[in-house]
Amino acid sequence: MNGLSESKKEHFKKIFYPQSVAVVGANRVPGTVPYDMLINILRSDFTGVVYPVNPREKAIAGVKTYKYVLDIPDPVDLAVIVYPSSVCNLALEQCGQKGIKSVIIISAGFREIGGVGIEREKQLLEIARKYDINFIGPNCLGVINTDPVVHLNASFARKMPEVGNIGFLSQSGALCTAVLDYAQAKHIGFSKFISFGNKADINEIDLLYYLGEDPKTKVILIYLEEISDGRGLMKAAREIIAETGKPILAIKSGRTEAGASAAASHTGSLAGSDEITDAAMRQAGIIRCNNINEMFDLATAFAYQPIPDNNRVAIITNAGGPGVLTTDATINEGLQLAKFSDETTAMFKKTLPKTANIKNPVDVIGDARADRYNIALSQALKDANVDGVFVILTPQSMTDIEAIAREIVTVAGRYEKPIFASFMGEKDVFAGIDILQRNNIPHYSLPETMAKAFATTFRFKQRLKQKPPVFKPFDDVDTEKAHAILNKALEQKKTYLAEFEASEVLAAYGLPVVASKIVTSADEARKTADKIGFPLVMKVMSADVVHKSDAGGVKLDVNSGQEAAKAYETIIENVKKYQPDARIDGILMRRMIPEGEEVILGLKRDVSFGGVVMFGIGGIFVEVVKDIAFKVAPLSKDEAMDMIREIKGAPLLFGMRNRPERDVLTLSESIRRLSQLAEDCPQIKELDINPMIVLEKGKGAYIADARIIL
């Protein structure tokens, strides 16, 4: 993994493991960030030396103060700047002069306020470049490192979290404080806790790489508000996941996108930025979460327990109803109910009450106490047919909740298999849940979230076993020709390429366009018809006529040269009547495409992810049902095939009932060729192939209509 340069690695080390910290701009006013920052570092039992910097005070909180950072006689590893934004540049300049390479700028009043703030942020970057400084922020909460080697809370979060193996990155500072509070109640520990604010210099990609390499971090969580370098994020995520096996869980806010509706093509309007973010994250292996609760439900599953190799689950419950609910949730998540070995069944028969259900889900009955849970849990974990156990508890009058919780903790420590628990209820089960959470047993208030967490860890492990996608470019494409057509159109200030020109671009990339010609007289139509073959379709070529069928500009099933000449005249007459001022470039003649399954393919250039390919079942349903898949270009064979399988309508293409299997191989090749076009031709803003007709297996596919937006 080469995500961070050596100098950046060195600077990061001093951000997270400094031996000395200067709090630049600290003051003596309790309840303000400059004061709290200093106090939090002092109270966090930081193992290094702290130097407050303030031009007026002799000491703050009993610690000797220096007027300028330059006055500190010793070397300083990390500077935390808490001055107002108007003088942060002066502070950073002095840090540079002092030789400090690692800085956190907490102060707000930069890019986020616009105007003068943008200028101030630029100044910071210039100073950082001049002195080879790396800084986190500005406009951030700071960083926390729970590693006992430093034990540093260089943030204005009031709480130092418990030690753990979860690394948390957040673009929002305020959210960090809420997360810390939430985590404290559930005894969730962190390795590193980082708020990166405006990410003017150090961004989320740098920090992902850092946590990827951090031996104290097992699971990486990230909260993002905007993704400025989508490709970089995907690359980092893929490398980290593949090389370290660490899962990355993400929340990306801003799911609604008003802008998408203003797009000029089907693909444009269907591919809102959130759909693309969603698809890109999935493609890169990032697990996207909808909210903080879901994120920590999954994070604790990854952080606390071994990840299962298989998905056969044993359910142990003290009540029938919750057992059935859990069974439903297990099956709905695509997991299997484990079938116990004969030995396990015999053991259950011998040790559990006669009324107990000894098949999975195992019902140890309402009067079960800790000893019975122990027997059932231990035996299930011993069974080679079981990959993990869900323990359900309902608080009945005989249930010794806390003893059962302790028993689960003890048994869990003896086996290398995941155990998840759901103590159903709130008040009575609270103390039991607390025991579980203090001892790293993931707890879920609902069986559904428990099953989802288990399934997510299982699928993550399965994905780790897959080979990384490799894009193999086609060498029979004519990039020069495509560029020539697109550049010529741009020179002519065109923003739209209609079917004929769009087809030429697609043909240059080996996409299955149908042979066609534009004619400009009835006589030429008659002569051309024989050359193309029958039956023919004829269509008016005019950028002014958008709805060609409505204008009477289309004739289907033309079967002779004579019919072609007549069709030519009829079309011209219809269009002139429908839209007298329309400029007509001629009539397109093309052989009619045989019947097949209609699909839509498209491209969109996304601001942060670049070229994105879309695929879905075509026709009028595309916008109603939105049965579509997206992936960021370029695409490997497997990824293209995954796109086809991903949509709900996939059986229409793979064959069902009396519908034949379609030429899925040609379709997936077209998807890959389109992804190559997206990479090679940045002139294309949006592209629609709608529809492409996919014939029966082995018979190919044809593009019936296409357009390109420049």
Place this chain on the structure above:
Amino acid sequence: MQKEEIKNRVKKVIAQVLGMEQSEIGDEANFIFDLGADSRQSLELVAAFEEEFDIEMDEDKALEVQTVADAVDFIAQYVK
């Protein structure tokens, strides 16, 4: 009024508001970075300058002034 006189009176006001010796205040000193003024004191400085020179300044613009030298130039615009 001569700039020199404005400067001396500006420094006198700063010394009073921030509670420091006039001799500690450099001509180019930054109110926050060199003299340690906080946001409350910055507001007090503007009010004190207005009182000292018997002028009324544009408060937003006055708060953008960061150094002693800039304050002298800024006040000079208002003082006849």
